[in-house]
Amino acid sequence: SQTIxxxxxxxxxxxxxxxxxxxxxxxxxxxNLYWYRQAAGRGLQLLFYxxxxxxxxxxxxxxxxxxxxxxxxFILSSKKLLLSDSGFxxxxxxxxxxxxxxxxxxxxxxxxx
Amino acid sequence: xxxxTQPDIHITVxxxxxxxxxxNYSYGATPYLFWYxxxxxxxxxxxxxxxxGDTLVQGIKGFEAEFKRSQSSFxxxxxxxxxxxxxxxxCAVGAQGNEKLTFGTGTRxxxxx
Numbered sequence: 001s002q003t004i005x006x007x008x009x010x011x012x013x014x015x016x017x018x019x020x021x022x023x024x025x026x027x028x029x030x031x032n033l034y035w036y037r038q039a040a041g042r043g044l045q046l047l048f049y050x051x052x053x054x055x056x057x058x059x060x061x062x063x064x065x066x067x068x069x070x071x072x073x074f075i076l077s078s079k080k081l082l083l084s085d086s087g088f089x090x091x092x093x094x095x096x097x098x099x100x101x102x103x104x105x106x107x108x109x110x111x112x113x
Numbered sequence: 114x115x116x117x118t119q120p121d122i123h124i125t126v127x128x129x130x131x132x133x134x135x136x137n138y139s140y141g142a143t144p145y146l147f148w149y150x151x152x153x154x155x156x157x158x159x160x161x162x163x164x165x166g167d168t169l170v171q172g173i174k175g176f177e178a179e180f181k182r183s184q185s186s187f188x189x190x191x192x193x194x195x196x197x198x199x200x201x202x203x204c205a206v207g208a209q210g211n212e213k214l215t216f217g218t219g220t221r222x223x224x225x226x
Binding site: 042 | 216
């Protein structure tokens, strides 16, 4: 069976500092990968998704970026964090079988001060 | 473009009472539909999904949902809620060949004794 991991679970960072959140999937090959952000009391906002290594689609322009250096690894980065980057970041994967079901990781809570 | 509406932001139900969470979607073709649940500080867990066939689908934790094409709805139901059902519930819609899902803004469920 497939599993998805995210780390760190919680992160407190100062404004202007860099960011790197990591997501890895086990038990499947060539998954579709997704990064979402969930602001307090709000729904899910799709940030990036990837259908293969090096293939990144950006949904919302902002100071975040994503990379997929390996098949089952998805990284969310920023060079300089803003206060508005605070939130709950969720990684998800799908099996890319035409009818996409997404499975979510445990999330990373980011607080920018 | 597809969209999802969850008209109830917050619902309070007594333990043991029945539950219905509403979800309406907008999509030009045949959608496929999901319900996810999120406990505080956790990722999203898939409750159930509808792709085709029987319009009444059974999920985990005693939940079910009914697809009604004429009403563009996919409401989630449970005959008797438990205190552990307190969480945020998200409806989502997708389409064949589309990697992305569109999520509703969520309904927060509170259970009172």
